[in-house]
Structure formats: structure tokens, C-alpha cells
Amino acid sequence: MKKNLIKPIVAAALFGIATQSALAADRGTPREARELFDQAVKFMEANTPEKAFAAFNDRKGRFVRKDMYVFVIDDKGVYHASGAAPEALVGLTVLNTTDAAGNPLFRQMIDSTRSAPEATVRYMWLNRVTNKVEPKVTYVHKVGDYVLGVGYSAPRASADDARGMLTRAVDLVKKDGAAKAAASFNDRQGAFVKDDLYVFMVNMDSGKFEAMGMNPALSDTDARGLHDAEGHALVAEMIDKLKSAEDATVEYVWRNPVTNRVEKKRSYVHRVGNSLVGVGHYIE
Template identity: 75%
Template sequence: MLVLASMLAALALPAVAAERATPREARSLFEQAVQYMQDNGAERAFAAFNNQKGKFVRKDLYVFVIDDKGVYHASGAAPEALVGMNVLDTTDAAGNPLFRQMIDATRQADEATVRYMWLNRVTNKIEPKVSYVRKIGHYVLGVGYSAPRASAEDARAMLQRAVAFAQAQGPDKAAAAFNDRGGEFVKDDLYVFMVDLASGRFQAMGMNPALSGTDAIGLHDAAGHALVAEMVEKLKSADEASVEYVWRNPVTNAVEKKRSYVRKVGGSLIGVGHYLD
């Protein structure tokens, strides 16, 4: 059985100056790669996908192709190390047989989405990853994007910064800063939200600033849980609390379990949450 360490060693290339790609960019590259392989055939496609200076390697994105036996035929990450290697029994950092999952998933449907833990070749860190995969003949073509996952410590640290900012600048400036999707209070899957305790309405929502001014108390998660109402109730007897619920992750676009830490600052509730494994 191929061990994960050998795969990671093959992929651990020197870091390059590249931005983190978005799910939309990954999807676009995936669709272009599928079309290219369908139009040009396997061998020509493999040559294009293995060209690390070509159009199928962008930011931290690359195209990979395995056959239904688990043998690599293309990888924009490290073609010289991976092409020809059988990875059928390789597992990810969580012990999941990701390549078997890709092959099995595309036997049931031509296209699938697979989630796993993998090395980001730009940051050289193990991160959650989402790959779009497509069956083309007896091959499986894929493009994946890294989906960073903040920790509880990251969420608490951002909350502390947000609270200090609100105390120093007041609620109006704080709300404007929290709603700035390019600012310091929105990073990957972390963002700040703020609720007016008197009106029960959002003052800020970093994930979706358009929610500012809308009802927060009546908001329910995908499981029907009145999450903000619970936060407000807990803050009636404490200055700080935590609440668990299910919510859409802006990075993976999937509904996931989440824990948010909330603080009472003046007449507002300020919170930051992190997604749970």
C-alpha cells in the first residue's frame, strides 16, 4: 500500500508566489480541461495538463488525471514524480481512500465532488480540499481547490480583535469595518457578524453584508434552529457565550457544523464562528 508520506514528499515543491484560487476559478478550469480532453484526445490532453508553465496550471490550481486502475497520467503539480504512479490505495491525511472514492463516485455518475485532506503545494500545509472529478472514457479527470479551515483559536482571536475595535471606534465604524469583505475582519472561512440587541437586526454580516438591517432573531439554520435567538438569550446572563448550529461555509459552499463565540459589547452582539471537522 502506498503511504501518504511518499505522496506528500512528491508534491512538496518549493513554494511559489501564487494566490489561492476560488471555487469558481477551480470550476472554470475543470470545465475547460474536460472540454480540452474531449476535443483533443487523451495523449494531447496529458501533455497540456503536465505542462507546469501552460494554461492548465493557475494560481494553486492544476489538472490531474488517473485511470480506472488508479495510475496517474497527468498532474500539473508534479508530473515528473507522479505520472505512472499507481495511487489506488493512497489515503489522505485523514485516512480516507480518496482516489478509490473518485473512481467509485464517477462509476455511479459521470461527474462528482470529492472532499479530502491534502497538501497545498503553495503553502506546503495540509488543508481541506474539494475536487471536481469527471469520467472521460476509462480516465478520471479532476481539478481541486484548497478550502482553508480556521480553528477555534483563530475564531477567538478574530473575535477579540473585533471587540477591541468596536470598543475603540463605536458601533457604526465597527459595522462598516465588519462588512468590508476585503478588510481585516473577513479571511477565508472566518468573518464577523454583529446584531443590535434592541432591534434584533443585523448591523453587520461579513459573509453577506446585504443582510445588514434584516431580522436576525428570526433567523433559523438549515436544521430549523433559531441560532441568533439562542445567542441573545445566553448573553442575557453572561457577557460571552458559544452556540453550535449548521451554516453555509463561504469557502466550500457546503452546509457544515459551526460553533460561534459571541460577546456583548454595549448594545450589540458581536460574534465569530469556525466550522467543525
């Protein structure tokens, strides 16, 4: 009986099944993950491996924050530290473990630090806070014979998520008017900004932003003249398309506020009176 329970218990720990306390925690941001990563690397370089492992394995210590933690594996893929579940993971060999998309993430971490001391690895993993499989970005660094890592969850909205938010946004503009709706769209803590999903609204006559959930400071600034990293006049194209149609779709490249990387994006836009209302999603 005990033997049969080993695999489920280890699997649950490995994929970070959420506890009640974890569910109450906040997500770590890319900046916070980078800060924790840099601090952990410095600590391990300044101390013996044993002292570093003890600090990283302390779930109430300074190296476990929000949904972020430090882990360390050796070149054979054996865990020596993990703030997620040290009691289950330390000593476990995960070299051939794959992520939710079938990618050998730990092997990739080890291989990537053989050619350079530091690398960034992206994969699909279960977030122990949301209990959902999400894209994850992990910084890894070679310290002696070990690879140290700290990651953050990078939730990625789907096309359905984007279209659903757009429908709600359009309904709000029709109900409350553009000015009142714009205040809701610009509320970074409101219902129209979620992970990498947000609403933008442009006045089709002036070409200026009426709302921009990713950066409300852009409100009342020129949108029509904006170009993406490839020189694409994205907003001008959106406005042109909506002159002859109520809905349109435009693809371009734009900075993802979650990953802080320029990525391909597809936005759905809808004309409501004199306003262009749009929501987009990032594409891997």
C-alpha cells in the same frame, strides 16, 4: 545514493511542496475550480488522451491556474497527467496512497466514478501555496478509461481561530466604538475576514445586523428573524442568551462561504454594550 533520493523527491512532488512562485499565487475559489474542471472535461472529450495529457502537463499552459491544476489517473491509479508536478508524478501508481487523515483518496475517486460519471471527493491534502495540510474538495469525472480531476483547497478555521478573532473584534469595538468597528468587520479584504472565518455584529435592541463580514449587504437588515436550514432561530437564541450572560455559544447549520455548502457551525458571541459580536467556525 540516487536510489535513496527517489522516495523523498516523489513524496515532495506528490504532496505539492510550495515553490516561490506558488507561494505568490492566489487561492482558487470553488467557482474557479468548477470552471477549470468543466473546461478540462470538454477538452479531453474532444481530443485524444495523449493531446489532453500534454495540455494538462504544461505547467505554463491554460490548465494550471493559481493553486489549481488538472490531473488524470487510470483505473489502476497510475498518473497520466498532473499540472502540479508532471515530471515526478506521471507514471507513478498512487492507488493505495492515503491522505493526511488516512483516507484512500485515489481509490475513492475511482470507485465513485464507477457508479456515476461525476463525483465530488473531500480529503486532507497539503496546499502547495500555504504549505499547510488543509481540507480539499476535488471534482472528478470519468472520461473513457480515465478519471480526470480538479480540486480547490477549502481551509477550515479551528475553535481557537474563531475565539482569537472574536477577542480581537471585541477589543476593537471597545476601543473604537460599534460604528467604526463595523466598517472594519465589513471589509472583505480586511483583517476580520479570512477564509471561512468572519465577524458578525447585531444590535440587541433592534435585532438588525450592524456588520456581517460574509455579506456586508446584510448590514441594517433583520437578523433576529433569521432561521437556519433546520428552522433554528439562531440570532434570537444568541440575543436571549446574552441578556443574562456576557458570553455564549450557539450551534446551528449555515452556508460555508469557502465550500459553498450548508454545514454545522458553532459560534461564540460576546455582548459589548448594546451590540452582540460573534465569530463562528464550521465543524466537519
